Amino acid sequence: MNHLLIVPLLLPAVMAPVLLLWLRFHLRASRLAALLSCGVLLVAALMLGAEAATGEVQAYRLGNWPPPFGIVLVLDRLSALMLVLTALLALLVLWHVIATGLDRRGWHFHPLFQFQLLGLNGAFLTGDLFNLFVFFEVLLIASYGLMLHGQGPARLKAGVHYVIVNLVGSTLFLIALGLLYGATGTLNMADMAGRVAAAAPEQHRLIAAGAALLFAVFALKAAMLPLHLWLPVTYSSTSAAAAALFAILSKVGVYAILRTGTLIFPAEGIGLPWSPTAWMLPAALLTAIVGFVGMLASHRLREQAAYAVLGSTGTLLAAGSLFSPLPLAATLYYLPHSTLSTAALFLLADVIARRRRGWGDALAPGPAFPGMGAAGLLFLIAAIAAAGLPPLAGFVGKLLILDAVRLHPAWPWIWGIILATTLIGVLALARSGSVLFWNIREGAAVRRLEPLARVAAPAALMVTALTLLALLAGPATGYAQAAAEQMAQPTAYVEAVLGSRR
Structure with missing residues (x-):
């Protein structure tokens, strides 16, 4: 077994209690340890990504239990992509946290951050539905603390709603697992795939009910309509750095939908009375509409970024919900973008708010501030990326999605909604940029600001990564196509997990 596969879980699992028990009152040491952990995590993720790019699916059996028993971690192209994306995002967000001093507002930020990474990496690597539930709970419990970090009545109110919604989701998750275990006798995803395909007719309705409930839980995590109301309030109320990290939190729901929808419950060949994913395309399109219209109606830049998360999720799943190789490849290219x-929009909202004290990130005219030109240029590039305009990767991703769905019966709806929501996003972000950087009012400029380069560097690096994703669109789309084909033909995944037992 490849022991490198356990590093994305073992590293944050060890670092979190070290930060909590020994370094809690030593801020500088905590920062260095946390940065070192995230840096090593990124290196490990890149190494695993290089191994996954060969096409080999690797399984790591903790305790070396025979399949399908015990805890199993599985690495393929999809999970490797999510690991690299998580590690890169975490390192840049942590840089922003340290540069702005957000971690000074409480002693537990860095341990919670590491526990969040443990939950995220575990969710992407696990090959068992029950362990997926466990890692969901780990990342959710950590996100409760990160969401409330810094305190404030609005944050507390949104946090209570966030906790209640996710507790309901966790309860439904357990019920779905009970139904599926009762019908198949297993929760190992590779093993369940075979048992669902071979299930007796009298079990079909029970499996379909469990699958429908499971997908509803994943849709809640992804904030798909009509289960989306928690996301804009939560993300716009928490700190910008936490919201930037949470940008990948909703993608855990997207990942879970794609993983189970291709591995366990494919649309064809399992004999269920109806497809548990039949409702996903219209829900995804409506989510995109609500997200981009919400951007246009937003009154604060952070709120606009929260609705951008919603809109991008809808666009992602508009293609991903078709569960065929070409749309899946377009989805996987657009996902990191x-x-x-x-995430860059959230960090920029914080940078701008810190330089407009008294006006914050409100989309209202304020006085000029030092570094306004550089901040405006960075916002322009981030807005181009978020709206999906050329020459950045969002434009390439949306073109791939439009091309991938052109043979689907619903292609006019998909094309019309994606193009219309792109226009709405452009109008929303153009309005924000005009108000923030062109409509200047008289007033005293903020003094004693930290250097713009220090606080804006993480957002600038995110924009740079998006530029590289566009410049390297050929290799990136090649990887996405290979990952999509691997997902659509999960034989190698099943064989890697079950081995000779299969």
Whole structure:
């Protein structure tokens, strides 16, 4: 077994209690340890990504239990992509946290951050539905603390709603697992795939009910309409750095939908009375509409970024919900772009708010501030990325999605909504840029500001990564196509997990 596969879980699992028990009152040491952890995590993720790019699916059996028993971690192209994206995002967000001093507002930020990474990496690597539930709970519990970090009545109110919604989701998740275990006798995803395909007719309705409930839970995590109301309030109320990290939190729901929808419950060949994913395309399109219209109606830049997360998720799943190789490849190319572009908007909202004290990130005219030209240029590039305009990767991703769905019966709806929401996003972000950087009012400029380069560097690096994704669109789309084909033909995944037992 490849022991490198356990590093994305073992590293944050060890670092979190070290930060909590020994370094809690030593801020400088905590920062260095956390940065070192995220840096090593990124290196490990890149190494795993290089191994996954060969096409080999690797399984790591903790305790070396025979399949399908015990805890199993599985690395393929999809999980490797999510690991690299998580590690890169975490390192840049942590840089922003340290540069702005957000971690000074409480002693537990860095341990919670590491626990969040443990939950995220575990969710992307696990090969068992129950362990997926466990890692969901780990990342959710950590996100409760990160969401409330810094305190404030609005943050507390949104946090209570966030906790209640996710507790309901966790309860439904357990019920779905009970139904599926009762019908198949297993929760190992590779093993369940075979048992669902071979299930007796009298079990079909029970499996379909469990699958429908499971997909509803994943749709809640992804904030798909009509289960989306928690996301804009939560993301716009928490700190910008936490919201930037949470940009990948909703992608856990997207990942879970794609993983189970291709591995366990494919649309054809399992004999279920109806497809548990039949409702996803219209829900995804409506989510995109609500997200981009919400951007146009937003009154604060952070709120606009929260609705951008919603809109990008809808665009992602408009293609991903078709579960065929070409749309899946377009989805996987667009996924890192949507995550980094919305995270960059959150960080820029914080940078701008810190330089407009008294006006904050409100979309209202304020006085000029030092570094306004550079901040405006960075916002322009981030806005181009978030809206999906050329020459950045969002434009390439949307073109790939439009091309991939052109043979689907619903292609006029998909094309019309994606093009219309892109125009709405352009109008929304153009309005924000005009108000923030062109409509200047008289007033005293903020003094004693930290250097713009220090606080804006993480957002600038995210925008740089999006530029590289566009420049390297050929290799990136090649990887996405290979990952999509691997997902559409999960035989190698099943064989890697079950081995000779299969």
